Amino acid sequence: MKYNSAAVILNYNGVHFLEKFLPNVLENTSEKTEVVVVDNASTDNSVKFLQEHYPSLRLIVLPKNYGYAGGYNYGLATLGYEFFILLNSDIEVTKNWDIPLINRLESEHHITACQPKILAYDNKSYFEYAGGSGGFIDREYFPFCRGRIFGELEQDLGQYDNAREVFWASGACFAIKSWAFHKAKGFDEDFFAHMEEIDLCHRLKNMGHKIYVEPKSVVYHVGGGTLAMMSPFKTFLNYRNGLSLLVKNYPYSDFKFILFKRLLLDGLSAINFVLRGIPRHAIEIYKAHRAFFKDWKLVLDKRERLQEEHKDVNRTGVFNGSAIWMYFVSRKRKFGKFPTRRFVNE
Structure with missing residues (x-):
């Protein structure tokens, strides 16, 4: 079968997550998307587990741990698909989760990246910290999300179920057109891990491209799989x-x-x-x-x-104000309470 997209899981010492979530990903990913694992020189038995239990799965083993940024750069460089979907190893997906993401990317040339709605695996009625329903940034460059302002997580009541342009897509799970990833020269490997996806999205937006959230696609994220929240x-x-x-x-x-x-x-x-x-x-x-x-x-x-x-x-998705002021002084701790007029919407 010829695939036009690849769901690429970057793994580092996460055999317990592969055992738990990989069957779910393989079962619920559409026939249009191949599932690929890139291993970042794990020292547990991740590679052995994959080779023994999933011998037909495409596996790319890197010679050392390059972090999230370098791991994906090296892994994706070997793949020739039209679309990449970057997926954390600690995520449970829903049936045909990949299709709405690809459909959104195909809907407009300038939409180059798109994330799903990301809910918490341990409390599935609430948004998850790493991405919620699309990422934004304030004037001092503090990131926040629909459904998560700093540490405040909202319950998912359908209030953010509209697809819309955002400022950044979560590195926990997002789809990107391969030509756009390569045009932007991938992730900045000096970041190693954390915020490299916001950096990539910012570079794409500075080129005039659009980043979207498509809540028709829903995934559930454990979070802190490689580095704990308070690491x-x-x-x-x-x-x-x-x-x-x-x-x-x-x-x-x-x-x-x-x-x-x-x-x-x-x-x-x-x-x-x-x-x-x-x-x-x-x-x-x-x-x-x-x-x-x-x-x-x-x-x-x-x-x-x-x-x-x-x-x-x-600049769509920039909040012309201070998220810190809104959260700690004005006590507005939900995205919907932020004044709409202060968001850039070009």
Whole structure:
């Protein structure tokens, strides 16, 4: 059979997730999509398990752990499909989940990436942290979602069941046109993991492309499969990569002013961690800032190169306000409470 899309699962020491979720993915993925596993040099028995139990499954074994960004870059480089669907190993899918995503991508040339509605595996009536029903970003580059503002998760009552353009698609599960992935040169491997999907989507939008959510496709995500929610290393990656995301991609000349505000807000976040009795995470924010400024010239070089590729910058999905102010001061902790007029909708 000739497939036009591939659902690509990146695995690292996740044999327990493969045992639990791979049968579900194989059973519920349509005949149009081939399921592929890319193994990031696992040290558990993931490869042996796949070879013994799924000998006909396409398996790509990488020589070392390249992280999420590099793992997918190397894995997808070997695949010749029209569409890629990137799928975390800790996700349960629903029947023919891939079809609405591909249909949405095929509906318009400029729609280059699309995510499903992502609900929590352990509480299926609620949105999951990593993506909800589509990602947005505020003026200081703090990401949030329909269905999740910071740590506040909403119950899914159908309030976000409309397909719409967003700012970013979740790395837990999203489909992308292969030509767009390659045109954008894939993920930034310096990110290693976390926020690399927002960086990729931002680069695509700076080229004039559109990112969508298609809630007709529904998946259930465990979350924290590789790094736990409160992992210090996850804190480091999120804060370092958040600064790189801003400097690389912010399309206007006042990026240093936005960066200054972001650094101040990161400092307040560090103080909050100390007050909550988890100072280790405050230390990780300091380490993240130090690592970011160590690579300052590298990030600026990337910015300069990317500025040359900016054509019709698409800012749809940007909130012209502060998500922190809305959440902590105005006490508006649901996406639907954010004023619609302050979202860019080009």
